[in-house]
Amino acid sequence: MATQTRLSTGSDEDQRHARFDNELDSIRSAVEERIRSLLPAENGSTDLLTQAMRAATLSAGKRMRPLLLMLVARDLDCSTPGLVDVACAVEMVHAASLILDDMPCMDNAMLRRGKPTIHIQFGEDVAILASVALLSRAFSVLSSAEGISPFTRSRLVVTLAETVGAQGLVKGQFLDLRAGARQSPDEIAATNELKTGILLGVAVEMAAVVAQADDSVTRSLRAFALAAGQAFQLRDDFLDGPGNDSAVTGKDTGKDQGKATFINTLGLEEARRRLGAHLRDADRHLLAALGSKQRTRRYLGGLFAQYQPARHARPAPGQLAGRDQASGTRLGARFG
Numbered sequence: 001m002a003t004q005t006r007l008s009t010g011s012d013e014d015q016r017h018a019r020f021d022n023e024l025d026s027i028r029s030a031v032e033e034r035i036r037s038l039l040p041a042e043n044g045s046t047d048l049l050t051q052a053m054r055a056a057t058l059s060a061g062k063r064m065r066p067l068l069l070m071l072v073a074r075d076l077d078c079s080t081p082g083l084v085d086v087a088c089a090v091e092m093v094h095a096a097s098l099i100l101d102d103m104p105c106m107d108n109a110m111l112r113r114g115k116p117t118i119h120i121q122f123g124e125d126v127a128i129l130a131s132v133a134l135l136s137r138a139f140s141v142l143s144s145a146e147g148i149s150p151f152t153r154s155r156l157v158v159t160l161a162e163t164v165g166a167q168g169l170v171k172g173q174f175l176d177l178r179a180g181a182r183q184s185p186d187e188i189a190a191t192n193e194l195k196t197g198i199l200l201g202v203a204v205e206m207a208a209v210v211a212q213a214d215d216s217v218t219r220s221l222r223a224f225a226l227a228a229g230q231a232f233q234l235r236d237d238f239l240d241g242p243g244n245d246s247a248v249t250g251k252d253t254g255k256d257q258g259k260a261t262f263i264n265t266l267g268l269e270e271a272r273r274r275l276g277a278h279l280r281d282a283d284r285h286l287l288a289a290l291g292s293k294q295r296t297r298r299y300l301g302g303l304f305a306q307y308q309p310a311r312h313a314r315p316a317p318g319q320l321a322g323r324d325q326a327s328g329t330r331l332g333a334r335f336g
Contacts, residue, residue: 028066038141067299068299087203089141092135148210
């Protein structure tokens with residue numbers, strides 16, 4: 001009888017996993033379709049600017065920020081149709097920032113998402129213009145999102161503008177380029193927050209704005225995003241390290257040599273410890289914000305392969321785990 005009960009429970013868990021996977025696929029497909037329709041259509045083979053915009057935005061990315069935005073909104077019981085436009089605007093900003101990050105005067109990257117970077121494909125002049133055009137298009141999309149009140153759209157525009165500007169992504173890239181190899185752990189964390197955490201933060205904060213969440217929920221979501229952003233930057237640092245293949249990661253590796261990262265400054269073991277601590281903090285703040293709602297938590301667990309749990313094990317608080325859904329690979333170490 002006990003065996004039958006376990007089998008039944010396992011089957012129920014399989015069904016929950018399948019339903020969640022289907023929900024993720026549905027959200028991702030909706031975002032992909034909507035982004036395609038929001039970008040300008042190509043006007044012949046000489047329209048390099050449009051080609052560059054579409055190549056940067058429609059390449060095989062994980063769509064992590066749009067998915068987080070949509071999942072947080074659903075966990076907040078918000079399903080406004082205009083949410084997909086908000087998610088697309090965030091993804092356009094992300095794509096624009098990656099174009100600039102990869103430029104020869106910045107990280108000088110040759111590979112992004114398994115393909116040549118935009119400046120390699122289209123030239124540096126076209127890449128810069130495509131980035132500016134994507135930023136402009138993102139704010140246009142956000143300011144006209146259907147089903148969202150003018151006051152809320154205004155709040156969203158201001159929130160995203162502050163994220164991109166001199167106190168956000170721009171400042172993070174500047175610090176990353178100019179800080180050099182000698183930084184304290186606090187300075188590294190501040191740079192990581194602006195480079196990675198701030199765009200994750202704006203995704204979940206914009207979900208909270210559209211859902212009209214109360215202040216305590218919004219604060220917990222911001223704290224979740226900051227912790228998750230630190231964890232994602234650490235994960236990227238591990239993937240950038242020696243022994244990783246650019247054919248697997250989809251981008252150039254070794255770009256952090258000579259930069260101040262937690263791995264370079266504090267060593268692998270301390271970086272692993274900090275990653276585990278950030279994941280526990282992220283989970284704690286997420287539980288405070290969303291309670292028993294599991295969409296966002298399940299998704300985050302799938303992005304961090306600390307260890308491979310039993311097939312039907314559910315991660316306990318502070319034990320976000322799973323397989324990287326983009327590559328299907330494990331990071332190969334337990335970071336807790």
